[in-house]
Amino acid sequence: MPVLLFLIDTSASMNQRTHLGTTYLDIAKGAVETFMKLRGRDPASRGDRYMLVNFEDVPFGIKAGWKESHATFMTELRNLQATGLTSIGQSLRTAFDLLNLNRLVTGIDNYGQGRNPFFLEPAIIIAITDGNKLTSGGGVQDELHLPLTTPLPGSELTKEPFRWDQRLFALVLRIAGNASVEPEPLGGVPPDDSPITPMCEVTGGRSYSVFSQRMLNQCLESLVQKIQSGVVINFEKTGPDPPPLEGKRHLFSGLQPWHCCHKLIYVRPNPKTGVPIGHWPVPEAFWPDQNSPTLPPRSAHPHVRFSCLDAEPMVIDKVPFDKYELEPSPLTQYILERKSPHTCWQVFVCNSAKYSDLGQPFGYLKASTALNCVNLFVMPYNYPVLLPLLDDLIKVHKFKPTIKWRQSFENYLKTMPPYYIGSLRKAMRIMGAPNLLAENMEYGLSYSVVSYLKKLSQQTKIEYDRLIALIGKKQPPEAGIKVRWRGGGSSLAQRRNFIQQLQSLTGEGPTLPLELNPKEFQGFHLALLNKGLKPQSFRNPYDIPRSHLLDQLSRMRRNLLNTVFVIHQLHSVPIAQMGNYQDFLKAAPQPLRDADPEQPKRLHTFGNPFKLDKKGMMIDEADEFVTGPQNKGKRPGDSSNMQGGGPKRRRCMSPLLRLGRAYTPPVTPPNHYSSDSGSDSELDHPSGPANHQENHVAADPQDLRHSGDGEDEDGEDEENGQPRGVDELPLSSDEEGLNMVLVDDQPPRYLSPSALKKHIHNETTKVNNELRVLITKEIRKPGRRE
Numbered sequence: 001m002p003v004l005l006f007l008i009d010t011s012a013s014m015n016q017r018t019h020l021g022t023t024y025l026d027i028a029k030g031a032v033e034t035f036m037k038l039r040g041r042d043p044a045s046r047g048d049r050y051m052l053v054n055f056e057d058v059p060f061g062i063k064a065g066w067k068e069s070h071a072t073f074m075t076e077l078r079n080l081q082a083t084g085l086t087s088i089g090q091s092l093r094t095a096f097d098l099l100n101l102n103r104l105v106t107g108i109d110n111y112g113q114g115r116n117p118f119f120l121e122p123a124i125i126i127a128i129t130d131g132n133k134l135t136s137g138g139g140v141q142d143e144l145h146l147p148l149t150t151p152l153p154g155s156e157l158t159k160e161p162f163r164w165d166q167r168l169f170a171l172v173l174r175i176a177g178n179a180s181v182e183p184e185p186l187g188g189v190p191p192d193d194s195p196i197t198p199m200c201e202v203t204g205g206r207s208y209s210v211f212s213q214r215m216l217n218q219c220l221e222s223l224v225q226k227i228q229s230g231v232v233i234n235f236e237k238t239g240p241d242p243p244p245l246e247g248k249r250h251l252f253s254g255l256q257p258w259h260c261c262h263k264l265i266y267v268r269p270n271p272k273t274g275v276p277i278g279h280w281p282v283p284e285a286f287w288p289d290q291n292s293p294t295l296p297p298r299s300a301h302p303h304v305r306f307s308c309l310d311a312e313p314m315v316i317d318k319v320p321f322d323k324y325e326l327e328p329s330p331l332t333q334y335i336l337e338r339k340s341p342h343t344c345w346q347v348f349v350c351n352s353a354k355y356s357d358l359g360q361p362f363g364y365l366k367a368s369t370a371l372n373c374v375n376l377f378v379m380p381y382n383y384p385v386l387l388p389l390l391d392d393l394i395k396v397h398k399f400k401p402t403i404k405w406r407q408s409f410e411n412y413l414k415t416m417p418p419y420y421i422g423s424l425r426k427a428m429r430i431m432g433a434p435n436l437l438a439e440n441m442e443y444g445l446s447y448s449v450v451s452y453l454k455k456l457s458q459q460t461k462i463e464y465d466r467l468i469a470l471i472g473k474k475q476p477p478e479a480g481i482k483v484r485w486r487g488g489g490s491s492l493a494q495r496r497n498f499i500q501q502l503q504s505l506t507g508e509g510p511t512l513p514l515e516l517n518p519k520e521f522q523g524f525h526l527a528l529l530n531k532g533l534k535p536q537s538f539r540n541p542y543d544i545p546r547s548h549l550l551d552q553l554s555r556m557r558r559n560l561l562n563t564v565f566v567i568h569q570l571h572s573v574p575i576a577q578m579g580n581y582q583d584f585l586k587a588a589p590q591p592l593r594d595a596d597p598e599q600p601k602r603l604h605t606f607g608n609p610f611k612l613d614k615k616g617m618m619i620d621e622a623d624e625f626v627t628g629p630q631n632k633g634k635r636p637g638d639s640s641n642m643q644g645g646g647p648k649r650r651r652c653m654s655p656l657l658r659l660g661r662a663y664t665p666p667v668t669p670p671n672h673y674s675s676d677s678g679s680d681s682e683l684d685h686p687s688g689p690a691n692h693q694e695n696h697v698a699a700d701p702q703d704l705r706h707s708g709d710g711e712d713e714d715g716e717d718e719e720n721g722q723p724r725g726v727d728e729l730p731l732s733s734d735e736e737g738l739n740m741v742l743v744d745d746q747p748p749r750y751l752s753p754s755a756l757k758k759h760i761h762n763e764t765t766k767v768n769n770e771l772r773v774l775i776t777k778e779i780r781k782p783g784r785r786e
Contacts, residue, residue, distance in 0.1 A: 001047040002122045002227055004039075006032050006077075007088075007095050009129035010054040014082035016130070019179040020213065025082045027173060028128040031216060032077060035126070038224045051098065052076055055084050055091045059470040065098060067468055085135045088127070088196060089145050092168075096161040097152045099123050101467065103163070104154040104453075104460045111157050111453065112288060112295045112445050113419040114281025115231075115302055117267050117324060117378070120165040122229050124205075131172040131194035144195040153459035160300040162203050164231040167264075170196045170207040171219055180211075189215050189222075204232035204264055204301075229276065230264045230324075234303045235331055238348070238358065242308040245338060257330035262301070264327040265376055279320040280378045280423055283352035283362055288418055293448040302349060305358065306365055310343040313366055313377070314387050318394065318431045322378040326365075332374040341367045347376070353415060360385075360415065380424065381416050390431070399433050409436065419445075 014025040022030075039045045050073050052064040063076035099121075103109055108119050134141040146161055155161070162168070172192035191197055192209035200207045205226075208219040237259040270277045282302050315321065326332050335345075344364035352359035360382035367374050380386045389409055393401055401409070416424075425437050445453075544552050577583075 001049060002124065002229065003049045003051065003099060004227070005051040005053060005095055005099065005123060005125045007091060007125055007127040008032075008052070008054050008077075008080055009086065009088070009127070010056065010080055010082050011084050011086040011130075011132070011135070012082055013086065013130050013132045017177060018175040019177055020175070023082070024130050024173050024175075025080065027175070027213075027216070028171075029077055029080065031128060031171065031220060034217065035220050035223065038220060039227070042224075051095075053091060053095045053098065054080060055087050056475065057090070058094050059467055060473070060475040061091060061094055062098060062467075062471050065468065065471045066102070068471070072472075085137070086129070086132060087136045088129065088134060089141075090136070090147060092125075092127075092144075092199070093146045093150060093161055095125055096166070097150055097155070098467075099125075099166060100152060100155070100161075100163065101460070101464050104457050105464070109157070109163065110281070111298075112284065112449060114283055114417070115164070116278060116281045117231050117265065117322070118276040118278030120229065120231055120267060120276070122227075123166045124223075124227060125166065125168045125203075126223060127168065127170040127196060129170065129172060129194070129196065131174065131192055131196075134195060142195070144199055146199075151463060153463060154456040157295060157297055157456075158300055159297050160202075162300050164233070164301050166203060167205040167226075167232065168196075168200045168203040169205040169223055169226065170194070170200050171216070172196070172207055172209050173216075174209055174211050175213070176211075184212055184214065189219055201262070204262060228264065228266055229269060230266045230327070232262065232264050232301050233282075234301050235261045235263070235347075236303060236305050237308065238305040239307045239309065242310070242338070256334075258334040261329045261331040263329040263331070265324040266327065267324060278322045278378075279427060280322055280362070280380055281419070282378065283349045283359065283381060283417055284419070285349055285351050287351070287354045288445065290446045292446065294452060295449060305348045305350060306345045307348070308345055310340070311346050311364065313342075313344045313364060314379070314383060316387050316391050316394075319380075319387065319390055320427050320430055324376045324378065326374045326376060335365065335367050335374050336371055338367075339371060341369050341371060344377075352381075352417065355415075380427070381420050382412065385412050385415075390433075393433060394431070401436065406436075413437075 008025075008028050010025070014028070015023050017023050018027065020027075036050070039048065049066075050064065050070065051066075051068075052062075052073055054061050054063060063080075064073040068076075103121065106121075108121055110116055110119060134144060150161070170192070172194050174192070189208045189210070192207045194207065197207040208215075208222075210216045210219060267276045267278075269275055282304070285298060285303070286296055344366040346361040346364045348359045348361055350357060350359060352362075361379075361384065362381050363376060363378040363383070365374060365376055389405065389412065392405065393399060397405060421437060425435070428434075428436065
């Protein structure tokens with residue numbers, strides 16, 4: 001289960017824009033998402049764990065750790081903002097501590113008992129930065145420095161902050177702000193010369209100098225291929241160089257690239273279990289001391305020496321061994337060029353033996369039979385002595401050792417580090433040999449060291465729980481003095497004596513009293529040099545120290561005298577201006593445009609800003625035959641209601657009114673057309689004819705047209721789905737040549753409630769009868785189905 005930790009630079013310099021129109025931070029976010037898509041194509045990515053760290057302080061810089069989900073990771077990635085400093089040293093230390101938080105509890109490092117390559121937790125840190133100067137609270141730094149102190153228990157057991165299964169890769173963004181005219185160079189991506197590059201090389205990774213989006217995609221594809229399960233080892237040559245091959249001579253003398261390599265060895269998982277399986281460790285660089293209460297610190301990467309003297313590879317049946325493939329390097333290229341797959345070079349760890357500086361061999365380097373790779377074989381410690389003894393035990397003695405064999409075996413055990421006892425006992429159990437090792441043999445660690453490691457494990461568990469609980473919490477705002485504006489005043493740059501004020505500040509002129517306008521800095525915070533300074537909110541006068549009494553008194557007097565006028569000004573508003581909402585809207589900032597301009601606009605009315613404009617709303621005209629303002633609250637005799645010719649009539653869009661449904665006219669009696677002057681509804685009204693004549697001209701001509709044949713006209717209107725209005729219906733269907741006269745049907749006086757109710761009932765009954773006649777005639781027309 002590889003761990004992929006993204007370290008994103010969130011310094012303010014990441015806000016610079018490229019010629020693509022996006023900022024460096026946007027490019028970094030997009031690079032992370034692209035990397036995850038490329039990685040998702042591999043079926044082995046199901047067990048990946050993603051973490052996110054930025055350049056904030058601990059623990060706020062940890063955005064996604066061990067327990068955060070993939071959704072939390074993506075949310076925190078999108079919410080990143082570039083507002084800090086380029087404190088990459090502290091952020092790298094935070095990333096390494098986060099990865100190492102649980103290693104002491106799980107026992108992966110196996111301190112003091114050898115390094116097991118099959119006990120690993122591969123992790124890759126991908127740092128995305130702009131490569132600018134390293135800044136911190138102490139100033140600008142030229143080199144990358146990682147803090148030496150860390151709250152993580154057990155970190156003193158390793159000299160470096162990283163481990164041998166953790167590698168650092170850096171994507172340094174160098175995309176210019178202007179598009180380059182020159183074509184991009186083809187080939188590989190060169191390393192960057194930023195301070196993070198040496199750190200990448202130390203961990204076994206590298207840096208990429210990215211100049212375009214194409215190069216960035218190329219780097220991401222390369223990083224996906226770098227996700228391999230393995231550990232980094234330092235290989236160094238010891239002794240003389242090998243003799244040249246036949247027909248070849250040494251062309252170079254001195255230090256060669258293959259003499260010292262810092263590369264990865266691949267630890268393949270078992271196809272059946274999916275977990276790497278091994279038997280033998282890489283020895284420690286010290287001989288365990290039974291009297292030492294602690295362990296000496298070890299380097300993150302073991303230093304393995306190889307001898308160029310040709311030796312014969314040794315493998316015995318039933319004796320287990322471990323085989324690891326080396327990453328391509330100058331060393332593997334040199335070994336493969338020799339084309340000698342039947343010889344090997346032995347490997348050593350200095351100071352691993354008790355009486356030898358170089359130590360005894362624990363394995364060998366050998367080219368594969370097909371000459372396509374170089375493998376590291378890890379064998380039992382001092383295998384040239386042990387393997388012949390085991391071969392004799394199997395083939396000669398048939399697992400019944402003699403006294404001479406036992407003496408030789410005991411002499412070997414004296415030269416073997418004590419922590420190999422457990423591995424040797426398991427190997428002999430696999431061989432089927434009898435237990436030749438005493439059960440009470442020491443494993444190499446004293447009781448005090450074991451107790452020390454258990455104590456560190458408990459402290460690490462406590463630190464793990466504490467840090468996990470803090471992840472996800474927001475950083476509190478930095479303490480400071482908020483700038484407030486308590487009055488008006490012109491800007492300093494708008495003053496007439498601006499030049500004189502400027503000269504007084506630079507020392508070129510006489511000093512003038514300087515009055516700044518705090519409104520220019522509204523919303524700013526003044527930083528405090530003394531972080532321990534806290535606001536003084538004394539409730540009891542006796543709590544004030546005697547030495548601060550005069551200063552506190554002057555501050556109280558100044559606050560009291562300066563705020564009385566402000567409080568009076570804010571709370572002394574005339575009643576006539578309290579509801580002046582329009583001035584408030586004018587002083588408010590310009591609102592943003594509507595996201596959907598087709599939606600009806602909301603009226604910003606005082607007291608109800610969510611009131612909709614009903615003029616643009618659709619209505620159901622089948623239910624309301626006559627629509628328009630109903631003039632609620634107006635008296636019938638009010639002449640102001642009659643301006644504009646009464647309510648505007650709308651045509652009914654319904655194809656046919658349902659039979660038996662009564663039509664209810666408006667409460668205010670509408671003006672309509674009558675037939676002859678002999679009608680009882682014809683009244684003399686001085687302003688009626690003039691007003692109605694104006695409405696007659698402004699109305700739709702189709703509404704006022706007249707034909708001699710009322711039946712044909714009615715049929716034509718109803719066939720169009722627009723039945724006549726109440727005022728256009730004739731009194732009898734047989735009457736022809738009606739002369740329509742515009743009259744006012746409004747009563748000349750106020751009616752009583754009972755009389756008005758009776759009048760409305762009569763009108764409703766008359767209209768319903770006429771509608772029933774027209775609808776019946778329409779239904780009985782020829783050609784219509786009954």
